[in-house]
Amino acid sequence: MVCGTGITLRNVNKTFSTQGGTVDALQDVSLNIGGGEFFCIVGPSGCGKTTLLRILAGLEESTGGDVCIPAASNGRPLNSMVFQEQSVFPWMSVRDNVSYGLRLRGFGKKERYAIADRFIRMIGLTRFADAYPHQLSGGMKQRVSVARAFANDPEILLMDEPFGALDEQNRILLQQELLRIWEESRKTTVFITHSIDEALCLGDRVMVMTAHPGRIKSIVAIDLPRPRDIAAIRTTLRYNQLFQTIWLTLRDEVLKGKEIELAH
């Protein structure tokens, strides 16, 4: 399959085999994410959002359909993923964690530390650059894994609820920072969140997924002007209209998801 600059999925399926039979995690997912687009995914828990992202990251194989991701250019890594769970290496200092991708790509110590320090300053952890993760709070560790992905300068950023564990102040700061970096670099970004607000503040489009199996329910274009100010954008009428639209779509799915859970 020939790929453009974006990501193309055609009829992608993913089935997991368990002891009780097979589970359909993803069913017939077809979608196009443009090069440089900020694409958000919301959906009830267990709808296969993370599975979809792991397929894009190359950590999981789809069981059917085509996945098309552009090849890496000029030595930049294809994608870097920010995982939902704690994924910062306990055996590396903050600085070594943030420069991990650069180390694997053969950057010298001096060079990669200089780059890493810039991103450590961005996440506000300069004082902790030499600290080990067990000395940090959960939110600080999550910021480190965000910086690790940014510092690697990938073609595609894959983020799985990266700010879910953060307190609100830090979340807003990092959202704003993410927007700033994205405006500068226009990296293709796929961003999973459980927060409609976050999806609206960040995304160009928001995809709502159905639960069990995960399918595309709808894709909503977010026509809010850029560059966005996260505090100001929430007061606009358009934001509220979009919020309403997405919530009504999502609500049915969340309720359906609950029914299925209860039925089991």
Place this chain on the structure above:
Amino acid sequence: MAKLPNGGLFIRVVSVLSPLSLLIAWELLARVDAIDTRLFSSPSLIIQAFVPLLFSGELIYNTAVSVQRVILGFAVGAVPGIILGISMGLSPFVRSAVEPMIAATYPIPKLAIMPLILLVFGLGETSKVFTIAIGVFYLVVINTMAGVLNIDKIYLDVARNYGANRRDFYLTVAFPGALPMIFAGLKLGMGMALILIVAAELSAAKAGVGWMIWRAYDMFDIEQMFVALIVLSVLGYIFSLLLDAVERWIVPWKQT
């Protein structure tokens, strides 16, 4: 639990007083002939035997010989143990190929294969080093593999996502991630090495702390036997302090 004032000092005093009072009791019981000094000696007799052994250089020489064997055997056993253990942890293929052999041969007492080792390697240094190496190897390989298998899968995902090659997996995830368990294996291995040195020096040795014990047995020299036993205990203590220090230096991120 509420901490008593000076609790730390009190605990430390107790840990010095209790062995000291045991020594005093031993000496007193020996003095009043409540225990047979021909078999159990007494602290003062042991010190009397210790001083000439020390100043003649005999004790130091024998200790040095044993220490050299222990360190060599430890290294020869631990290094392949770590490398193979990491490979077994990372690769299901290597694991399924090697694990049955390890599981089948691990329970064989290392002393039981000493005669075979002597036949293969002769009576020289090699057989002694090899005996120790085998004992250390098993403990290190098993612990290292468990250490790698215990690493949270998410870290392997991160490495994969960041484009790690085989060497990167070894050096940036498997080895550092398994280090706490590797050190647990090394500490057990060091204990095993001290057990095996005495056995290895039983046969065909002309020096060493273990050899001193067996010579003392032949000559019914109980004091010399106790001196050698004390040297072994001090050696074990020093080695464990050294390993602890190395661990603090290499594994600074270990949560205690």
